[in-house]
Amino acid sequence: MGNGSPYYERLLKSVLEASEASAWQGAVLEWDVVDCIEDEYLDASCICGKENLRYLYTIRNRLNGNELYPIGSKCIKKFMRSDLDDYTSIMEQLFRLLHAIENREYITLTSDYFSRKLLAYLYEEGAFRPTSYNMYRPVMDYDFMLKMFNKHGPDSSAQDRKINAIILNSIKPFLQRMLHDKIRRKR
Numbered sequence: 001m002g003n004g005s006p007y008y009e010r011l012l013k014s015v016l017e018a019s020e021a022s023a024w025q026g027a028v029l030e031w032d033v034v035d036c037i038e039d040e041y042l043d044a045s046c047i048c049g050k051e052n053l054r055y056l057y058t059i060r061n062r063l064n065g066n067e068l069y070p071i072g073s074k075c076i077k078k079f080m081r082s083d084l085d086d087y088t089s090i091m092e093q094l095f096r097l098l099h100a101i102e103n104r105e106y107i108t109l110t111s112d113y114f115s116r117k118l119l120a121y122l123y124e125e126g127a128f129r130p131t132s133y134n135m136y137r138p139v140m141d142y143d144f145m146l147k148m149f150n151k152h153g154p155d156s157s158a159q160d161r162k163i164n165a166i167i168l169n170s171i172k173p174f175l176q177r178m179l180h181d182k183i184r185r186k187r
Contacts, residue, residue, distance in 0.1 A: 006049065007046075007048040007049055007050055007075075008048070008078065010047065010048045010049050011046075011047060011048040011071075011075050011078060012024060014047045014048070014068060015027050015028070015031070015068065018061060018064075018066040018067075018068055019031075019061060019063075019064075019066075020061070020063045020064055028079040028080065028081060029081075030061045030062060030063050030064075031059045031060065031061055031062070031068075031079065031084075032059065032060055032062055032084075033057050033058070033059050033076065033084055033087045033088065033091075034058050034059065034060045034067070035057065035058040035069075035182075036055055036056065036057050036058075036088070036091040036182065037055075037056045037070075037182050037183070037184065038054060038055055038056075038095045038179075038182060038183045038184070039053065039054060039055075039056055039184045040054070040183065040184060040185050040186045041184055041186060042054055044056050044070050045070070046070060046071055046072040046074075046075055047068050047069075047070065047071050047075070048071075048072075048075050050072060050074070050075075053070060053072045055072065055073055055088070055091065055092055055095070056069065056070035056071075056072075057069070057070065057071045057072065057073065057076060057088065057091075058070070058071070059071055059076070073088040073092065076088050086117055089115075089117070090115075090117060090118055090121045093113075093114075093115065093118045094118070094175060094178070094179060095179065095182075095183070096113070097113050097114075097118075097171070097175060098172075098175040098176070098179055100113060101167070101168075101171075101172050101175065107164075107167050109145065109148050109149050109155075109163050110149075114145075114149055116146065116149065116150075119142065119145055119146055119149060120142075122142075122171060122174070123138070123139070123142040125174070125178070126138075126174070127170055127171050127174035127175075128141040128142050128145075128166070128170050128171075129169070129170045129174075131169075131170075133165070141166050141170065144162065144166070145163065145166060148163055
């Protein structure tokens with residue numbers, strides 16, 4: 001969807017009509033991503049007209065409260081804002097991680113499933129729970145996971161067990177609670 005394409009023109013028109021600013025450069029600064037739903041049916045279309053969206057974002061204008069939905073991550077990238085790009089990347093990683101866990105895939109602490117930003121998001125949102133194993137200090141689990149993510153070379157079996165315990169006992173229940181009503185599933 002390059003600049004000048006019909007999709008880009010529809011995105012531009014929709015965003016500008018719902019913004020206070022009259023120019024794109026100012027309008028994009030007014031918006032925040034406020035929600036994301038995953039649609040396994042792929043039957044929704046973006047405000048730009050692109051079809052078959054998996055991730056349906058809602059953006060809200062912080063100046064006037066207007067909302068635009070659904071909008072795809074490719075259109076959000078057109079805003080050229082790293083905070084919005086980071087958020088969409090994290091949300092999509094969360095959904096992929098939950099599906100991998102639900103499908104009983106063997107989850108490794110690699111970039112296949114995690115990123116430093118995702119681990120920080122999980123910590124900030126309370127995914128790491130206080131337990132006797134972390135002396136009731138969730139930051140200890142976050143620090144351990146970050147250290148293991150950054151580490152070069154294989155983990156010891158004890159480290160592997162601890163990583164798996166944190167994923168299954170803290171991250172999995174957090175994802176299930178957070179994303180419970182955010183997935184339109186094929187049955």
